[in-house]
Amino acid sequence: MRSVGKSRAATPDAEGAALVSPWPVRKTTQRNRDVKREAVIRAAARAFNARGYHNTSIDEIAAALNVTKPTIYYYVANKEQLLLECILTGLERVLEPFRRPREAGVSARGHLNQMMRHYAEAIASEYGWCMVRAEDLGLAPASLWHIKRLKSEIDQGIRRLLEEGVRDGSIQVQDLKMTSFALAGALNWIAHWYRENQSMTVGEIAEAFIRIFNLGLEPRAAEGPRAAEGRPRRPRPHKEPIP
Amino acid sequence: MRSVGKSRAATPDAEGAALVSPWPVRKTTQRNRDVKREAVIRAAARAFNARGYHNTSIDEIAAALNVTKPTIYYYVANKEQLLLECILTGLERVLEPFRRPREAGVSARGHLNQMMRHYAEAIASEYGWCMVRAEDLGLAPASLWHIKRLKSEIDQGIRRLLEEGVRDGSIQVQDLKMTSFALAGALNWIAHWYRENQSMTVGEIAEAFIRIFNLGLEPRAAEGPRAAEGRPRRPRPHKEPIP
Numbered sequence A, B: 001m002r003s004v005g006k007s008r009a010a011t012p013d014a015e016g017a018a019l020v021s022p023w024p025v026r027k028t029t030q031r032n033r034d035v036k037r038e039a040v041i042r043a044a045a046r047a048f049n050a051r052g053y054h055n056t057s058i059d060e061i062a063a064a065l066n067v068t069k070p071t072i073y074y075y076v077a078n079k080e081q082l083l084l085e086c087i088l089t090g091l092e093r094v095l096e097p098f099r100r101p102r103e104a105g106v107s108a109r110g111h112l113n114q115m116m117r118h119y120a121e122a123i124a125s126e127y128g129w130c131m132v133r134a135e136d137l138g139l140a141p142a143s144l145w146h147i148k149r150l151k152s153e154i155d156q157g158i159r160r161l162l163e164e165g166v167r168d169g170s171i172q173v174q175d176l177k178m179t180s181f182a183l184a185g186a187l188n189w190i191a192h193w194y195r196e197n198q199s200m201t202v203g204e205i206a207e208a209f210i211r212i213f214n215l216g217l218e219p220r221a222a223e224g225p226r227a228a229e230g231r232p233r234r235p236r237p238h239k240e241p242i243p
Helices: A003-009 A024-051 A058-064 A069-075 A079-099 A108-124 A141-168 A176-188 A202-215 B003-009 B024-051 B058-064 B069-075 B079-099 B108-124 B141-168 B176-188 B202-215
Strands: none
Touching (some): A024 A058, A024 A069, A024 A079, A058 A069, A058 A079, A079 A108, A108 A141, A108 A176, A108 A202, A141 A176, A176 B176, A202 B176, B024 B069, B024 B079, B058 B079, B079 B108, B108 B202, B176 B202
């Protein structure tokens, strides 16, 4: 799922970088290792989410996975690294749509809407809790720098899409920075109110947010059939607001 | 400035509720007391903002005001009460525009825009830091309940304005709850990125956010002169986006 996770996962283990085994069992082992490492990070994210970072021990995370503490230390050096991995996992998910080429026929606004769906999924997942508290949990400067770099990449990605949207005619915008901050803020705040037992799915929340940011509050003059958000060439009738 | 602060300020002091002195000096004393109490709360907010809640001592807050620790305890019972007062002060500021009658000729959307200006001011002030971290700082359930009640009042106020806007024709909206959450989320997040040394004033940030939420990203068809945001009857020309 995460390429970053995989590349870093190879570092601490003692298999030796030069020795690449041709036997498939080795590949399976590596895949198993990645799967297990991911399970460790996800379990940590859930525990931090439920009890807070400072109130969670490695023992509790191990217990949730039915393993011992040394098993956790096989995958990460300490609790701080676990927290960092949780935050990076979430941020990498948000970044996914920025790193793949745009589908044919999709406007920049359509791509931005896809990004909002990914963002909502990531922030409403178990990783959301630590993603929005990244700066408050006492991480080391190097970790904070890493987080800041990914957050800046997200911000730049949003601004770039906005600019492209102005060029392809799918977006109107006055202030790129403020628009990026308003979008990210509204999406980040989902982590503060979303609970899995809520009446709406993350997908429904994302569509509601896309609609709000696309259309705005000011009533639009009768414009006839509106361009579909993803593919501006296929017209779709405008739904009346149901307050 | 805050009616809540005043009413609660009267409780712990020993002046006696039944004895109301006719001498003006008494009134001055009460006013002085309110001013000083506010200064204590503001100093606490700044200290929490700078060093975090758990890393700040009452001694440091006292030192910032050139007073001794007992002086602080004359106004609040403990550090937790100081934190609660900081959060309530911020939330009360957001609530102000909901509690006063709408000016003549202002649409519900115009009133909502005024609310956004107040919200931005409050959240970018020294109270913003603790407002957005209210649930994370280990407050007692009674305090959390108090905060939740005010936050719910803000949410209901936004939804009511949205409904009124649909009725007076100044707002289009599909999902009241999601729109309220998107607005509050974008505004709350200002506390995470705003620093006083930034290139934009809070007023400029508020106007940018108002524009984003009013107009949306989807380009509007040529509609001729658009209704001004505050007073829909006075037409104003539509500014072209400057990306």
